[in-house]
Amino acid sequence: MATTRKAAPYHHGDLREALVKAGRSLLEEKGWRGFTLRECARRASVSHAAPAYHFASLDDLLAEIARRGSEEMTATMEAEARRAKDEPAARLVGQCVGYMAFAAANPRLFELIFARDAERGQVPALATAVAAVIPHAKPDVKARMTDFAWATVHGFIVLMLEGRIGAGESSRGLKTRSLALLAAMVETILREGGVPD
Amino acid sequence: MATTRKAAPYHHGDLREALVKAGRSLLEEKGWRGFTLRECARRASVSHAAPAYHFASLDDLLAEIARRGSEEMTATMEAEARRAKDEPAARLVGQCVGYMAFAAANPRLFELIFARDAERGQVPALATAVAAVIPHAKPDVKARMTDFAWATVHGFIVLMLEGRIGAGESSRGLKTRSLALLAAMVETILREGGVPD
DNA sequence: CCTAAATCTAGCCGCCGACAGAATAGGCAG
DNA sequence: CTGCCTATTCTGTCGGCGGCTAGATTTAGG
Numbered sequence: 001m002a003t004t005r006k007a008a009p010y011h012h013g014d015l016r017e018a019l020v021k022a023g024r025s026l027l028e029e030k031g032w033r034g035f036t037l038r039e040c041a042r043r044a045s046v047s048h049a050a051p052a053y054h055f056a057s058l059d060d061l062l063a064e065i066a067r068r069g070s071e072e073m074t075a076t077m078e079a080e081a082r083r084a085k086d087e088p089a090a091r092l093v094g095q096c097v098g099y100m101a102f103a104a105a106n107p108r109l110f111e112l113i114f115a116r117d118a119e120r121g122q123v124p125a126l127a128t129a130v131a132a133v134i135p136h137a138k139p140d141v142k143a144r145m146t147d148f149a150w151a152t153v154h155g156f157i158v159l160m161l162e163g164r165i166g167a168g169e170s171s172r173g174l175k176t177r178s179l180a181l182l183a184a185m186v187e188t189i190l191r192e193g194g195v196p197d
Numbered sequence: 198m199a200t201t202r203k204a205a206p207y208h209h210g211d212l213r214e215a216l217v218k219a220g221r222s223l224l225e226e227k228g229w230r231g232f233t234l235r236e237c238a239r240r241a242s243v244s245h246a247a248p249a250y251h252f253a254s255l256d257d258l259l260a261e262i263a264r265r266g267s268e269e270m271t272a273t274m275e276a277e278a279r280r281a282k283d284e285p286a287a288r289l290v291g292q293c294v295g296y297m298a299f300a301a302a303n304p305r306l307f308e309l310i311f312a313r314d315a316e317r318g319q320v321p322a323l324a325t326a327v328a329a330v331i332p333h334a335k336p337d338v339k340a341r342m343t344d345f346a347w348a349t350v351h352g353f354i355v356l357m358l359e360g361r362i363g364a365g366e367s368s369r370g371l372k373t374r375s376l377a378l379l380a381a382m383v384e385t386i387l388r389e390g391g392v393p394d
Numbered sequence: 395c396c397t398a399a400a401t402c403t404a405g406c407c408g409c410c411g412a413c414a415g416a417a418t419a420g421g422c423a424g
Numbered sequence: 425c426t427g428c429c430t431a432t433t434c435t436g437t438c439g440g441c442g443g444c445t446a447g448a449t450t451t452a453g454g
Contacts, residue, residue, distance in 0.1 A: 015432085037411065047434045049413085054432095058411065114359055147353070147362050148378060155352025156344070162311055165344050181345060188385045209402080235441065244403045246444085251401095255442065 016054040018044040023065050027108045037061065059116075066116040069109045076102040078125060088132035089190075093182045095129050096149070100157045100178060107161050126150060130189065137193030145189045152185045213251040215241040220262050224305045234258065256313075263313040266306045273299040275322060285329035286387075290379045292326050293346070297354045297375060304358050323347055327386065334390030342386045349382045 022043035027035050037058045038048045055061040080098030084090040103110040130146045131137075137145070156178065159165040166174050209215065219240035224232050234255045235245045252258040277295030281287040300307040327343040328334075334342070353375065356362040363371050 036409085038409080048410090049435080050433055052412075052433095056412095114355075114361075144374065144377060147356070147374070148349070148381060150362070151352035151356055151378065152345070152349050153352065154356055155348035155350065158311075158355065159344070159348055159351060164311075165348070177341065177344070180341060181348070184345060184385055184389055187388070188381055191384075191388075192381055212401080233441070234443090245441090246404080247402055249402095249443075253443095 015044060015046060015050060018046075019051055019054060019061060020064055020068065023061055024069070024109065027065065027112065028106065031108055032111075035062075062112065062116055065109070066112050069106065069113050073099070073102045073110070073113065074123075074125065077123075081125070081129065088129070088135075089186050092126075092129040092133055092149070092189075093179075093186065095126055096153045096182050096185075097178075099123075099126075099153055103157045103161065110157075110161075123150065133186065133189055134193035141193040145193050148192075149185055149189065152181065156181055209241065209243060209247075212241060212243060212247060215243075216248055216251060216258060217261055217265065220258055221266075221306065224262065224309065225303065228305055229308075232259075259309065259313055262306070263309050266303065266310050270296070270299045270307070270310065271320075271322065274320075278322070278326065285326070285332075286383050289323075289326040289330055289346070289386075290376075290383065292323055293350045293379050293382075294375075296323075296350055300354045300358065307354075307358075320347065330383065330386055331390035338390040342390050345389075346382055346386060349378065353378055 019040050022040045023035065026039055026043065030039075035058075037051050037055075040061070041048050041051050044050075051061065055064065077095045077098035080101065081091045081094040084094030126149065127142070127146045130149050131142045134142060134145060156165065160174065166177060169177075216237050219237045220232065223236055223240065227236075232255075234248055234252075237258070238245050238248050241247075248258065252261065274292045274295035277298065278288045278291040281291030323346065324339070324343045327346050328339045331339060331342060353362065357371065363374060366374075
């Protein structure tokens with residue numbers, strides 16, 4: 001056939017695709033422990049052993065879901081950065097906003113990405129964005145500031161998703177706080193690695 | 198029986214205690230999906246149904262482990278703070294160091310604490326420590342700075358544990374980086390809510 | 395020593411992930 | 425059109441799990 005893989009559907013249509021989709025929604029609905037290969041099969045209207053042909057194991061399916069989620073997250077960040085003003089700091093903030101927005105919209109998937117998608121030179125775009133804010137800084141300072149930015153944003157959204165921060169607050173208030181956090185973060189980056197004032 | 202609960206051991210000795218201990222080490226060893234009520238029972242040399250008497254469910258045992266872990270973590274933070282210089286900023290840094298040290302020493306337990314121990318007015322000591330650094334700031338600024346500090350420290354240690362930050366770095370280097378991060382954090386707190394310079 | 399409560403064991407249920415082998419369905423050679 | 429080939433899915437099975445119940449065993453306290 002034309003493509004390398006599964007060109008024409010046989011019994012199901014495209015089971016691999018259906019399983020990934022079912023798995024993703026199942027994960028978001030029932031969480032972690034409710035995620036079951038058999039339930040994915042059920043949602044795809046297929047026997048309990050059918051997934052085995054497409055995914056060697058449960059972890060294999062999770063890995064694929066994480067892989068796609070990771071791509072989607074990167075895309076969200078870049079889209080948000082493009083919407084921002086054409087200015088280094090604004091673009092960095094945009095990426096961070098995209099990061100948090102994706103996590104808030106897909107909390108379990110976000111968790112999964114960080115639990116499963118280990119050891120990947122993640123978020124290279126973030127490093128670029130930070131570097132653009134402090135172009136004159138030394139490489140190691142840029143690296144440290146990237147870590148700082150990432151840690152701040154990641155920690156904040158995680159704590160918020162876990163309900164440790166701003167538990168009883170309005171959505172409006174949380175947005176304001178997030179932006180204040182990002183502003184403080186940018187200022188710190190500028191001060192630490194910034195223009196030789 | 199003097200105390201309210203399980204004063205003298207019966208068959209086992211103190212099964213409840215043994216299960217918590219076995220569960221904690223099992224969690225650290227096999228992680229999360231290897232954590233099994235039956236394996237805990239096995240490690241305590243007891244039948245598979247014995248735990249049911251002490252813990253209503255697997256979640257119940259996890260909750261207890263998380264509860265104790267949380268206390269231990271708080272103690273670690275306070276101990277580290279006491280070891281620091283008698284100065285607000287140093288004590289805040291000390292608490293953060295304790296936070297990271299505990300997480301690094303008990304990564305799975307640390308995860309568990311944050312996953313299970315939801316909705317608790319966590320880390321009140323951190324809020325106190327931050328407030329002491331910026332005594333003249335308004336309450337809402339203190340709150341924001343506490344969130345900022347917590348997010349920074351939490352994000353950093355999580356990313357480090359996941360291997361996203363400083364993957365190939367020496368332990369020495371990581372320590373230096375951590376301290377640099379904390380220093381930047383304290384400076385930001387001072388600048389944002391600090392002394393009216 | 396006897397009773398009642400506390401503690402543990404044995405056994406069952408339904409669910410799970412993984413594996414083995416049978417069955418189906420489309421493509422294709424003849 | 426026939427018959428085979430291979431990709432895909434199904435049925436059936438195994439051991440392990442969490443949770444439950446029934447019953448045995450041990451201990452405390454009179």
